[in-house]
Amino acid sequence: MLRQERRNPGPNFSNPTPISTVSVGSINQPDFGKGSAKAYLHLLCTAKHWKQPLFECCNEEGPPHIKLFTFKVSVLSEEGFVIVESYSNARTTKKAAAEDAAEGAVWCLKHMSSSW
DSSP states (O other), rough: OOOOOOOOOOOSSSOOGGGGGGGGOOOOOSSSSSSOOOHHHHHHHHTTTTOOOOOEEEEEEEEGGHHHHHHHEEEEEEEEEEEEEEOOOOOOSSHHHHHHHHHHHOOOOOOOOGGG
C-alpha cells in the first residue's frame, strides 16, 4: 500500500510568474500569493533593474536558548541610492525576522508606487 504524505506545497517554481508582469500594486497584504515577501522582493528588484535586496542581521539579544533576531533589508538602485530600508520586529528565528523585514519593505514600495 502506498503511503500518502501531506505536505505544504510551497511556491510553484515550475511555472514562475514572468518578471515583466511583477507589479508592486498587485500585492494584497499580507498574502503574498504562493511565495514569500522575500521572494517577491527579489522578483521586484529584478523587474525594476535594482540591485538585489541586502538582508542583514542587525541585532541579536537574549540568552542562547531564547534568542531574538532583528533584521534589516535595504533595496538599492543600480546607481547605489537607497530606495527603501526596512527593519523587522524581534523574532525567534533569523528566517522569520528576514521575512518580516521584507514584508515591511514591500509594504513601503507598494505605498510609494503611486509616486513613481
